[in-house]
Amino acid sequence: MRRVAIVGAGMTAFAEHFALGIKDLLPMAFAECAASVDKGIRTSDLGAAWFGALGATDGFPAGVLADALGLHGLPVTHIENSCATGNDAVRNALFALSSGAVDVALVIGADKLRENAQKDLLGTWEPVAGDRAWDHQLGLFPHAGFALHVNRYLYESPATREHMAMIAVKNHRNGAANPKARLRFEITVDQALSAPIVADPFGVYDCVPQSDGAAALILVAEDVVDRYTDRPVWVRGVGLGLDTVMHQHKRDMTTFPATVRAARAAFAMAGLAPADVDVAEVHDYFTGIELMSYEDLGFAERFEAHKLVEAGVTALGGALPVNPSGGLKAKGHPPGATGVAQCVELFEQLRGDAVNQVDGARIGLAHNLGGPTAVAAVTILEGPA
Template sequence: MTEAYLIGAGQSDFGSFPDESYRSLFATAYGAAHDSVPNGIEAAEIDEAYVGTLGVGGRQLGLPGPAVTEHVGLDGVPCTRVENACAASGYAVRQAVTAIKAGMADVVLAGGVEVMTDVSGDAVRFWLGVSGETEWERLSGTTFAGVYAQMASAHMDEHGTTAEHLSHVAVKNHANGAKNPHAQLGFECSLEDAMSAPTVADPLTLYHCCPTTDGAACVLLASEDVVEEFTDDRIRVAGVGAASDAVGLFQRDTYTSVPASREAAQRAYAMAGVAPEDLDFAEVHDCFAIAELMAYEDLGLCEPGEAGEFVASGATAIDGELPVNTSGGLKSKGHPIGATGAGQVVEAFKQLSGAAGGRQLDDPRIGLTHNVGGSGGAAVVHVFEREEGGSSGGPSDRGARGSENGGGAA
C-alpha cells in the first residue's frame, strides 16, 4: 500500500463573518493551502476531493462539496461530502488518505467548511443538537453543553477533578490562541476569569465552552509516487485510526471516557508504530474543557483519572513536555464544525514544516490530531511524522505546476 504525505494546508480566519459565505470561506482556505505547497500545484493535478460539513442553518444541504470545489476551479474533480458531525473533516482527511492508499488517486484535497453565526442562538442549538441522540437527548431538551456537563460531573465524582483543573485548560488554550492570527478568541484569560465566568451548564462556565464559529480549512495530500514533485520536506501520514460508538451518552457504559477515541488512538498508534510517549505535540478535540481532559486519558497521554493534575502541572503547555492544542484548540481558535478536523491538520502541518510563527515548537517530528463527532459517536485520530533527509524531486510528468488556479488566497 502506498504512503500518503501532507504537501500543503491552510485555513481561513475563524470567527464571525457576516459578509462571507461558505463558498468564499472555502476559497480562502483552499488558496492558503494551494500557496503553502513548496513547489506549487495546479488544480488539474488534484484527482479527488472530500469536504466535511454539517450544513448548520440549512444552507446547501445537498451537494455542498461540489458547490465549493467548483467555486475554486476544481472543475470535473469528483467531490464527496462527508458528514460526521464535528468529526466531518477529520473523516474527510481519513477518506483522502484511504483513496491514496487504495491507489485510486495520487493527489487529494480534504477540507471542511461551516457558517454558524448567521442564524439565531436557538437555531444554532437546534442544528448542533441533531448530532446528538435525537429521541432521548435533543427532543427532551438536552444540549451539548448539558451532555458534557454530565461528563464533567461524573469525572469530578470519580476522579476528584476540580473546576480549577477545567479552568487550566481554558487558560492554556487562550494563551496559545493569542499567538494564532487565525483564532476567533485570540486573547489570554486568567484562572480567575475562567472560574468566575457565568455558568453555562454546571459545572461548566463560559470559559470552559468553545464558541460557535464560521470558517474553513483545507489539506492537500499526495502519494509517495508523486510527493517529490510538490515538496522536498516529507510529512508522512504515519497512522490513521477511526471508531464509532453509540450516539447517545446514556447508551454508553462510561461517562468519564470516550471509548471511540480510545479505539481510534490505538489503531492509529499501531499503524504508525509509535506510542503516546513518542509524540512531540497533539491537537485534541476540546469543544468543552472536560473533553480535553478526557482526551488526555483516552489517547494515553496520562493515566485514567490523572488528567486534571496533568494539565495543572504545565505538562501540556506550549513549553511543557507534551504541548497540546498549540493552535488554541476549539476553545480559543474556534469550532466551525465541518472545518474543525481539517483545521487541526493545518496546525500539524505548520508545526512539522516550521511555519507556526510565534507558537512554533522546537523541531517537532511526530504530531497527533484527534477529532470527535458529537459527544463521542465518532472519533478519528491521525499521526503525522516528519521524515528526515527528504530528497528533491525531478521534473513533473503530470504537467507544469506553480501557475495561478481558481482558488482565492488569504
C-alpha cells in the same frame, strides 16, 4: 499500502464571518493551501476531493465546492461525521491515495453555522449531532450532555474545576498569538472560575465559541511527493471510533470509548505509541473534554490527567504541548473545518513554521470527539526527516 503525505495546508481565520458566505471561505482556504506547496501545484493535478461539512453549505455540498473553486472536473465526496468530520475526510482521502486510484487529493472542510441560507439547519445542527428522538427531547443539547460526563469525572477523579480553568488559561494564551484564532486575549484562572455558568460545571470560559471558517490540505501519494516538496508531512495513522449515541446507554461516563477506539486504530496503523507524540491538537469543545481525553488518548493514566496540567506538561515548553493553536477553545468550532484545521496547525508545527512553535516536534496528533460522544477520530502525522 502506499504512503501518503501532506504537501500543502491553509485556512481562513476562524471568526464571525458575517460578510462572507461559504462560497467565499472555500476559495480563501484553498488559495492559502495551494500557495503553501513549496514547488507549486496546478488545479489540474487534483484527482479527487473530500469535503467535510456538517451541512451548512448554501445547498448541495459537493456541488457548492466544485462551483466555488470552479473545478467541475474534480470528483467531490461530501463526508459528515459530526465533530470528527474533518479527520474522517482525511482518513477517506488517505484510503483513496493508498489504493492507487488517486495520486493527488484535496481535503477541505468548512462550515458556516451562525448564519447561512439554510435557516432550517441552523437551528438543528446540534440535535443532528445527537439522538433526535431521545436525548434531544430530554434537553441533552451538547453542553448538557458533555456536562454529565465531566461532572461524573470530577466526582470520581481528583480533578477539579481549577484544572479545567488552567486548560482555559493555557489555550487562551496560545490563541492570543495565533492570527487565525477568534478569541485572542488571555484570561486568568480566577476569571475562568468566576465566569457565569453555562451548564454546570462549564462556565463561559470552559466553552468554545461558534465560529465560521474553512481549512484545506493537499495530500499526495509517495510516488509523487517529490514533485511538490522536499519537506512532506507524512500521514502515519488514521483512526475512527464509534460509541453509543444515547447517554442512557453509556456504561461509564468518565471515559470516551470512541476516542479509545480511534486512538488504538491510529497508533496501530502508525506503529507508534502515545509516548512518541511531541505535539497534539485535542478536542476542547469544553475544557473538561481536553482533560478527560488525555487519558483516552494514552497521554495520562486513568484519573491522572490533572497531573499533566499541574506539571505544565501540556503547556508550551512542556514535554507534550496540547493545542498550541489555541484549540477549539480560542479558534472556535466550524465542525467540518476543525479536524482539517488541526492538521494545518500540525503541518506547520512539524515543518518548524508554527506561530507557537514546539521545538523539535516530529510526531503530531489531532483528535476530535463528537456526535456527543458517539464518534471520535485521531490523525497522526510525522514531519520531514
